[in-house]
Amino acid sequence: MAGVEFKGVWKRFGDVVAVEDLTLEIIDREFLVFLGPSGCGKSTALRMIAGLEEPSEGTVSIGDEVVNGVDPRDRDVAMVFQSYALYPHMTVYKNIEAPLLTRPMEPPDGGAPRKLTKEERAVKVKEAAAILGLEAYLDRKPGALSGGQRQRVALARAIVRRPRVFLMDEPLSNLDAKLRTQTRLELVELWRRLGITFVYVTHDQVEAMTMASRVAIIAEGRLQQLGPPQDVYERPANLFVARFIGSPPMNTFDAVARPAAGGMVAQAGAAVVPLPAGLGVSPDQAVTVAVRPEHLHITADGPLDGIVRSVELLGHEQHVIIEVSGELMVIRQPSEEPDPVLGTTVRLSPELGRLHVFDQASGLRVE
Amino acid sequence: MASDGHPSRGLPRSIRNAGWYLLLSVLSVAVLYPVWMTIVRALSEPFVYINEGQPFLPVAIDWGVFNTAWAEGVMGRSMLLTLGVTAIITIAQLVTSMLAAYAFAYLRFPFKTVLFVLLIATLLLPIEVTLIANIRTIRELDWLNSIQGLSAPFLASAFGIFLLRQGFMGVPSELRDAARLDGFGHIAFLRKVALPVNRPIVGSFVLITALGAWNNYLWPRAAVTEQRWETIQVALRSISVSRPERFNVGVAAAIIASVPILVLLIVFQKQIIRGLTAGAVKG
Numbered sequence: 001m002a003g004v005e006f007k008g009v010w011k012r013f014g015d016v017v018a019v020e021d022l023t024l025e026i027i028d029r030e031f032l033v034f035l036g037p038s039g040c041g042k043s044t045a046l047r048m049i050a051g052l053e054e055p056s057e058g059t060v061s062i063g064d065e066v067v068n069g070v071d072p073r074d075r076d077v078a079m080v081f082q083s084y085a086l087y088p089h090m091t092v093y094k095n096i097e098a099p100l101l102t103r104p105m106e107p108p109d110g111g112a113p114r115k116l117t118k119e120e121r122a123v124k125v126k127e128a129a130a131i132l133g134l135e136a137y138l139d140r141k142p143g144a145l146s147g148g149q150r151q152r153v154a155l156a157r158a159i160v161r162r163p164r165v166f167l168m169d170e171p172l173s174n175l176d177a178k179l180r181t182q183t184r185l186e187l188v189e190l191w192r193r194l195g196i197t198f199v200y201v202t203h204d205q206v207e208a209m210t211m212a213s214r215v216a217i218i219a220e221g222r223l224q225q226l227g228p229p230q231d232v233y234e235r236p237a238n239l240f241v242a243r244f245i246g247s248p249p250m251n252t253f254d255a256v257a258r259p260a261a262g263g264m265v266a267q268a269g270a271a272v273v274p275l276p277a278g279l280g281v282s283p284d285q286a287v288t289v290a291v292r293p294e295h296l297h298i299t300a301d302g303p304l305d306g307i308v309r310s311v312e313l314l315g316h317e318q319h320v321i322i323e324v325s326g327e328l329m330v331i332r333q334p335s336e337e338p339d340p341v342l343g344t345t346v347r348l349s350p351e352l353g354r355l356h357v358f359d360q361a362s363g364l365r366v367e
Numbered sequence: 368m369a370s371d372g373h374p375s376r377g378l379p380r381s382i383r384n385a386g387w388y389l390l391l392s393v394l395s396v397a398v399l400y401p402v403w404m405t406i407v408r409a410l411s412e413p414f415v416y417i418n419e420g421q422p423f424l425p426v427a428i429d430w431g432v433f434n435t436a437w438a439e440g441v442m443g444r445s446m447l448l449t450l451g452v453t454a455i456i457t458i459a460q461l462v463t464s465m466l467a468a469y470a471f472a473y474l475r476f477p478f479k480t481v482l483f484v485l486l487i488a489t490l491l492l493p494i495e496v497t498l499i500a501n502i503r504t505i506r507e508l509d510w511l512n513s514i515q516g517l518s519a520p521f522l523a524s525a526f527g528i529f530l531l532r533q534g535f536m537g538v539p540s541e542l543r544d545a546a547r548l549d550g551f552g553h554i555a556f557l558r559k560v561a562l563p564v565n566r567p568i569v570g571s572f573v574l575i576t577a578l579g580a581w582n583n584y585l586w587p588r589a590a591v592t593e594q595r596w597e598t599i600q601v602a603l604r605s606i607s608v609s610r611p612e613r614f615n616v617g618v619a620a621a622i623i624a625s626v627p628i629l630v631l632l633i634v635f636q637k638q639i640i641r642g643l644t645a646g647a648v649k650g
Contacts, residue, residue, distance in 0.1 A: 052544050073550035085545035089563040098559075102550030157549075 002063030002164040003028040003197060004049055009058035011044050011221075018044040020221040022058070031191050031198040033212035035205060037244070041221040042201045046167050049199060051075050062165060073103065078158035079167040082174060084150045086142040086157070093138040096125045096156045105161060128160040131190070148179045159194060166191075168200045172207060184210055205245055209233070217241050235356075239363040242290045242356055248319060251329040252290040253304075254360060257281040266357070269325055273303045273350065279357060280367055286360035293319065293332035295354035298340060302349030304329075308340045322346065409433075409619040413612070429615075436606065436620035444595070445602035446624070452514060452587075452598060453580040456521045460576050461569070464527030469557050471528065472535035473543070483532075489525045494585060502589050512596040517587055521580060530572050534565035570638035574631060581628055599624045 004026040011019040019041045026032045034042035047053040048060050051072035059066045067075050078099070086095050100121045104113040108123040116124070129135050132152040142150050151171060158166060168187075172180045188211050191198045202208055208215045209229045217224040217232065217240075225237040236242035242250045255266035257275065264275045266289045273289060281287060298320070306324035313335060320331040320340055331348070340346055357366045377383070409432055410425040436442065470476070471483050501520050510516030538561055546556045562569055584600040591597055597605060603624055607617030 047544075050544075050548060052547065072544075072547045073552075077548065079545070079548050081541040081545060083539065083541050085539065085541040087542070087546075087560055087564075089566070098551075099549040102555065 003030075004165055004199065005059075005061040006045070006048075007059045007061070009045075009048065009055045009060060011041070011048060011053060012056045017221050019048070019055075022221075022223055024216060024223060024226060026197060026199060027214075029195055029197055030213040031188070031200065031211055033208040033215050034199070034201045034218055035208040035212075035215050036203065036218035036224075038203055040218045042203075042218045043169055045218070046079075046169055046199060046201045049075075049165065050077055050079050050167055075165075076163050077165040077167055078161065078163040079169065080151075080154045080158050080171045082170040084142070084154040084171075084174075086150060086153055088142055091139055091141055092129075092134060092145070092153050093125055095142065095153055096128055096134075096138075096160050097121055099157060099161045100124060103161075124160055128156040131159065131193070132156045147175055148183065151175060151183065155190070159190070162194070163196065165197045165199060166194070168198070170202055171200075172202070173204070180207075187211060205247065217244065219244070235365070236290075237365050239288055239290070239358045242358065246292060248293050248330040248332065250290045250292050250356070251296060252288050253324065253327060253329075255287055255289050257283060257285045257287050259283050271304050271325075273355070274352060275357060276352060276355060281357065287366065288358045288360050288363075289350075290356040290358065291350040291354060293330040295351040296329065296331050296348055297333070297351070298331065298346045299349045300347060302347035304348040304350075305345055306348060307345055308342050310342070311339055322348065324348070405618055405622065409615050409622055411615060413615050432615050432619040433623060435613075436616045436623060439606060439610075439616065441594075442599070442602065442606075442620060442623060445597055445599045446627070448514075448596070449581060449599040450627070452517045453577055455514065455518045456580040457573055457576045459518070459522040460524045460527050461573060463523040464531050464572070465557065465562065465569075467523070467528045468531035468535055469553070469561065471532045473553075486525050487529060490529070494520075498585065498589060501586075505590055510590075512591055512593045516590045517596075517598065520586060521583075524576065527572055527576065530568060531565070534568040535561050538564055567638060567641040570635065571641070574635050574638065577631065578628060 006022045006024045009019060009022040010017065022045060034045060036042045044053055048055055049062070051067065051070060055068060059068055061067060062075060062077065087098065090098070100116055105116050105124075106113050107116060107120050108127075125138075126135070129138060132155055134149070134152055134156055137145060137149060137153075142153065145153065151174075154171070171187075172183055175183060184207060187198075187200075191211075200207075200211065212229050214227060215229050215232050216226045219240050225232055225241045232241060233245055236245060236250075239252070243252065253268050255268040255273070257264050258267045258272075259265075260272075260274075262274075263277045264279060264281055264283075266273045266275055266287060268289075275281065275289075304324055306322040306329065308320060309323050309328065310321040312319040312321070316335060317332055318335045318337065318339070320333065322329050322331065329348070358364060359366055378386075404421065407422065407425050410428045410430070411422065412427040412429055467486075471479065497520070505511060505516045505519065508516075510519065542560065542564075543556070546560050551559060582600060583598065584604075587598040587601050588604075591601060594605065603617065603620050606620045607614065610616055
């Protein structure tokens with residue numbers, strides 16, 4: 001078992017910087033999710049753990065060992081790919097057995113690692129197949145399996161040799177929505193059962209929120225924030241994270257901090273929104289104020305006003321889209337609330353304690 | 368495509384089908400007619416129709432002509448020799464092509480593109496261009512009338528390297544990554560993944576090479592001076608010229624010589640078609 005550590009890691013492809021000065025410690029046995037939009041460098045970071053890419057600068061360690069320059073086969077990591085990457089000409093059994101053929105392994109009944117016999121390999125293959133419910137498909141070829149089944153074979157192939165670190169690159173994106181939900185639960189279950197470090201790459205925040213022990217949010221090659229999913233949701237470190245996490249995304253508006261009786265306020269045009277007491281803003285500081293859709297309400301005397309543009313009914317809730325000085329804001333409210341009339345002007349109040357304030361110049365959170 | 372529901376967009380399906388069948392029939396006749404006439408010529412007593420021209424059906428059938436051909440030309444020996452040379456050429460080309468194709472597809476090395484272009488450029492050189500230089504080399508090595516002399520110029524193939532490289536490049540990169548993590552080195556990946564995944568291409572390449580080696584005429588004709596080293600195609604010529612008045616014997620010998628090829632084609636026809644159309648349609 002082992003953690004993974006990035007220390008000052010850069011990865012450049014020609015002039016393109018894919019990963020910029022990444023320093024990050026993945027704790028032993030945690031489920032860490034790299035989350036970010038496509039092309040942000042999260043897969044490159046994962047591939048550097050696997051050894052499929054070498055850092056241009058900095059070190060990657062697995063356990064206590066720096067693995068720069070170590071061949072992928074000698075890193076004792078396993079990886080599941082988005083396309084599953086099963087060997088199409090081999091049966092499920094042979095696919096799962098493949099990683100056992102090439103390296104010394106601990107035999108099923110314990111003892112020092114050595115090349116396994118056919119019978120010993122069979123024990124391991126069947127064990128992995130049983131964990132993923134694949135016993136009935138061992139003689140089939142991947143072409144004869146459904147997407148979900150192929151995905152399980154890929155997982156079985158990865159867990160069969162009990163790697164120190166388990167890497168997954170968007171493994172659920174080829175599954176349909178229902179199967180994805182189910183597989184999410186199974187992956188967390190698998191992680192608990194195996195007790196090894198999982199590193200998981202996705203652009204889907206629902207996957208990150210539901211599975212991760214900690215989320216590392218990456219954009220444009222840089223680590224934006226690292227923390228438990230709820231922390232990231234409740235206290236985004238910068239504007240990028242604020243806008244990226246949450247669906248519908250956070251509402252933001254630009255304002256200027258002004259002193260007023262009883263503390264600071266954010267002034268945006270005619271609107272004046274009181275800011276929480278003790279906030280580290282200075283007078284005349286340009287800020288961006290953000291509030292989640294569930295923390296913005298239609299009230300009779302709110303500080304903001306806007307025109308109702310659309311109402312989206314989702315069954316259990318409704319999203320009211322309101323145009324506030326040219327920007328669209330979304331309110332999430334229970335569907336029992338009365339439907340606002342389209343085109344009417346309404347007043348909005350954010351929950352004071354739920355406001356997020358960011359410095360406009362740096363984009364960083366102001367506490 | 369026009370369907371039956373839209374007659375205005377084309378001819379009715381039955382007429383279109385009839386058209387296709389007609390075309391295919393004409394093509395089949397064009398291919399089969401020479402084959403049939405060869406059989407007719409082999410079986411017919413040559414002097415029967417020498418003044419009347421080629422008949423469509425055999426005249427005065429003589430099955431004994433095949434025995435005569437087999438005995439006269441020492442065909443058994445030639446065929447065995449050719450089989451050996453064909454096997455050597457085919458195996459050597461497969462091994463050299465797959466190794467070179469692997470390097471061109473997956474490895475990084477200096478001047479890779481230039482080398483590949485040069486290699487492909489050799490496809491433009493017909494064997495006739497290099498014939499004299501090659502014969503001189505073979506003579507200097509004292510390899511005239513030898514197995515190595517018959518095989519040496521054909522041990523590597525730019526066509527094979529190109530074909531297999533294309534096949535290898537079609538292997539998804541994630542599959543290569545997975546194999547690296549599973550611990551496969553270059554040879555293991557080639558043997559356990561790249562080749563099996565490209566089996567249709569490998570199969571058709573082997574067949575094309577074997578056919579070429581079996582049917583080789585110009586090189587063995589130049590590299591052999593003794594009758595006992597004649598490969599089958601050269602031997603056929605010897606049979607024809609030795610008894611020009613009995614040309615049906617020569618034709619019968621040609622039919623015998625084509626039997627192994629026909630067997631190979633019939634057994635592997637599926638493989639060949641799949642290989643030749645590989646990449647044409649996305650699987």
